[in-house]
Amino acid sequence: MDNRPIGVFDSGLGGLTAVRELRRILPGEDIIYFGDTGRVPYGTRSKETICQYTRQDIAFLLSKKVKFLMAACGTVSSTFPSAEACRLPVPFAGVVGAAARAAADATHTGRIGVIGTPATVRSGSYAGVLEELVPGVEITAQACPLFVPLVENGYVEPDNEVTTLVAHQYLDRVKAAHVDTLIMGCTHYPLLAPIIAKVMGPGVTLIDPGKETALAVQDALEALELTSSRTEGGKAEFYVSDTAESFQAAAQLFLGQYAGGPVEQVPIEKY
Ligand code: DGL
Numbered sequence: 001m002d003n004r005p006i007g008v009f010d011s012g013l014g015g016l017t018a019v020r021e022l023r024r025i026l027p028g029e030d031i032i033y034f035g036d037t038g039r040v041p042y043g044t045r046s047k048e049t050i051c052q053y054t055r056q057d058i059a060f061l062l063s064k065k066v067k068f069l070m071a072a073c074g075t076v077s078s079t080f081p082s083a084e085a086c087r088l089p090v091p092f093a094g095v096v097g098a099a100a101r102a103a104a105d106a107t108h109t110g111r112i113g114v115i116g117t118p119a120t121v122r123s124g125s126y127a128g129v130l131e132e133l134v135p136g137v138e139i140t141a142q143a144c145p146l147f148v149p150l151v152e153n154g155y156v157e158p159d160n161e162v163t164t165l166v167a168h169q170y171l172d173r174v175k176a177a178h179v180d181t182l183i184m185g186c187t188h189y190p191l192l193a194p195i196i197a198k199v200m201g202p203g204v205t206l207i208d209p210g211k212e213t214a215l216a217v218q219d220a221l222e223a224l225e226l227t228s229s230r231t232e233g234g235k236a237e238f239y240v241s242d243t244a245e246s247f248q249a250a251a252q253l254f255l256g257q258y259a260g261g262p263v264e265q266v267p268i269e270k271y
Pocket of ligand 1: 010011012014015040041042043044072073074075076117120148185186187188
């Protein structure tokens with residue numbers, strides 16, 4: 001048993017889709033969330049910059065004495081070297097492995113679509129895992145750089161015309177490849193799931209990386225005997241690198257029913 005908090009981070013708001021799921025399945029766990037809202041997006045930046053930001057995000061969460069680190073960000077999970085993650089003082093989980101395993105379980109045809117930020121698609125991270133899990137897998141990958149700003153600006157209603165138009169631009173060629181499973185390889189994208197589902201049409205299973213990784217974190221905590229002794233009443237604290245007010249307004253969209261907790265701004269460059 002270990003009652004220290006779980007540390008979760010993302011470039012901005014997207015990782016809150018994972019927090020929502022963690023709250024649902026592990027209601028006794030305390031969570032410390034860091035969203036790098038002052039430097040979002042990560043997905044259009046270089047590998048070096050993404051790694052430097054990631055090290056600062058991790059250093060901040062470690063200063064909060066977390067027992068486990070969850071990179072609730074497809075871009076970080078695809079870019080941060082696993083050798084470096086293994087050397088951290090607490091266990092680290094990204095979203096790629098859990099999402100790829102869920103897609104491997106879901107596909108019947110072996111045709112899988114992967115959408116993500118430019119950095120995620122460029123890294124080939126999902127393909128690397130899927131090729132191990134699904135013999136003969138056919139992957140259609142597509143970077144969707146406009147999805148993150150659309151989500152961060154609240155363009156998420158299922159009938160939003162701008163987002164639907166953009167979704168067609170990105171997804172029509174993925175649909176034409178007759179995939180039966182689509183990994184929404186960025187934690188922001190599940191907020192667009194109704195639009196993505198409509199564009200892809202029926203019969204395509206959408207994989208939510210934050211949700212799948214929350215389940216994997218639950219398994220890992222149990223295996224490592226790191227679960228909290230409480231079964232309910234866990235608290236969440238939120239930290240951001242831009243103003244707390246702008247985060248609060250948008251966070252509700254991602255957190256669903258959970259009302260959230262206190263939000264504080266931190267000078268992340270100092271970590
Ligand atoms: N939520 C992040 C991800 O999963 C991406 C957003 C960004 O580009 O910063 O990739």
